[in-house]
Amino acid sequence: MIDNQLNWPKDNFENIETAWEGDLWDRRRLGEQLTSYVDRLNCGAVLALDARWGEGKTWFVRHWAKHLDDTQHNVIYLDAFANDYLEDPFLTIAAEISQTFKESEEIDDDEIKDFNAKTASVLISLAAVIPMIAAKAGMHWIGLGGAGEAFKEVYEEGKALYDTASEEIAAKVKEKIEKKIENHQVEKQTIHDFKKELAVLAGKLDKPLVFIIDELDRCRPDFAIRLIERVKHFFDIPKIVFVLVMNKPQLSQSVQNFYGYEAEITADYFEKFIDLTIKFPNLEPYINYENVLKEELYRIGEMEHKEALNEFFFWVLALQNYKNFNSRELKRKINQYAILKTNDFRKNLILIAFVFGVEFSKDLKIFRLVLSKLVEKFNLSFSDSKFLGNIIISKLRTEYFIDEFHIGNLYNKQVTLNEKYVSVGQQDAKELYMLETYTPFAIQKLKHSDDFIIDWKNYVESGFNLDI
Incomplete structure (x- = not known):
């Protein structure tokens, strides 16, 4: 081996042995303060951790997650950027929470099965946008990986028929839309039942569940918005605390460029979904x-x-x-x-x-x-x-x-x-x-x-x- 060979150190966040090891910026203090804060948030909340690019957001939340785990907290870490190939993040979020329930001693298997069944019902409701419309309009398949692929397969199998029978398609579209209207109350009840079941199971946890969602500012803007919306509309319940990790100005700019919104509108829109924004402290x-x-x-x-x-x-x-x-x-x-x-x-x-x-x-x-x-x-x-x-x-x-x-x-x-x-x-x-x-x-x-x-x-x- 060459004596002066260079070897760049890589962060091994998947196997952190000691929380806060190598903490050069006194981030442990912030982590301990946040831990004390979320312990009091039995009402649940959506927090935003806002810091500029390169200030160590991922290092901090990874070590904080290890700290939470070491102190017997329920914690989930999700890399949003690694999942933004999906159209809808609902299933990913629900599946992560289900796994945490499964590992908990307070929740039995039958309750988890019931929760998963209600998750599937909501997923079907979310994905019940006609695949033919999406296909004809050149849109992405709606759904969450599995559901979207299922719809896509149905369409592909009958693609020749769909492409030639335009009048029949129009009739089916009309029929589906009418059924969607008729089923609106059923879908509302499905979502209500899901949130109720989620609240019951989360309430059995001895400490709040901390769900950290990292790399939001690197995601596709439409995926980032949908993820934040899903968190607030479906999972904003007592004893679950979401921590959205982002460079808020950068994310706002990306959304603004993608949708053509004005900067003020974009910033105001995010604030509707976030209960509290925490900025990295400026250290000496x-x-x-x-x-x-x-x-x-x-x-x-x-x-x-x-x-x-x-x-x-x-x-x-x-x-x-x-x-x-x-x-x-x-x-x-x-x-x-x-x-x-x-x-x-x-x-x-x-x-x-x-x-x-x-x-x-x-x-x-x-x-x-x-x-x-x-x-x-x-x-x-x-x-x-x-x-x-x-x-x-x-x-x-x-x-x-x-x-x-x-x-x-x-x-x-x-x-x-x-x-x-x-x-x-x-x-x-x-x-x-x-x-x-x-x-x-x-x-x-x-x-x-x-x-x-x-x-x-x-x-x-x-x-x-x-x-x-």
Whole structure:
């Protein structure tokens, strides 16, 4: 095996052994608060857990589900995105609840069979939209996988007849619609009986059933809406708490684009089905990013151990605090760096900056803004930005015993460059100074100082250095 072979860690959510292990964002506190909250929700509820892309929604609810299971709660986790090939999620939700009842000591087999029978009755009612209409209109088959496929098979078997006997089809359509109207009260009673049976069985549970539905914002918009509607209309009963996990603005935008609704209408529509929205708390950024960086830099070999803070750590921390990536974006940047890293430490300092999308400019503006993030982290102050590099160098040397800060020295040289070479007649001397300054940090041999940024951008984009 190659010594420096990379191995990206994959989340194994199906086999979590210890809840909250690797919790870098203090999410356990939120999980425990939510647990205490749902324990009091005997009335049942539909909650929305709202967080942006990359903030760890799935990590949180998976570990929370493990925590709930460890504390003898009834919990179901459903990946909505993995099921959005279905037209209607009713059967999936009901089947998951039925399985939980089956595993419960409080509910016997006969009661579960009765519940399943009532589920089947509701399913037939939901799927009783004429397959011929769907077929002729080019629509998806209505139903929940099994029921929809059954209708589809009936249609396929008689497809030739249906396609040729249009008048007969029209008559059958009329007949079915009339029957649908006649059976309306029967169907209402069927749904009522289902909810009543569900409420009786859920009431026998010693603790509320927590049903977590993840990845809603990745689903087909029509499936996401139907799922939320089904939850509220059929399953919103005492002792069942649904937790809908989503990026609400993103889901609203998807629905808006799909149906052409106005943003306000879409947002108001969702609020009709959700009792309470819980947003991920904004945690103090520096501490949490430090924890993530320690984990990630140790993983790729840039730190000897997680507390061995070095120049590379502080430089990446400054870049992160400047760019403010979320957790997922930050990890992707670190992984990209790990693939592209060289055997030269100074070059790697520049590489990580370009991977983060920070380009060095001759006017020092970006450089100064990035380094100022370290000054803020250290609670330092400065009267003149030209002393910025020396202030950080002194802090790292005295408090963290880091003897050399290459980035600080590079900043100081750029300050000297801007102060010393100001006249037109000094351009040749300025170019020589810049070549001398940049060469140790360049990815390729420099013919001109302008090539420094160009070469690095090309390397990061292509991943190849022709000089190696």
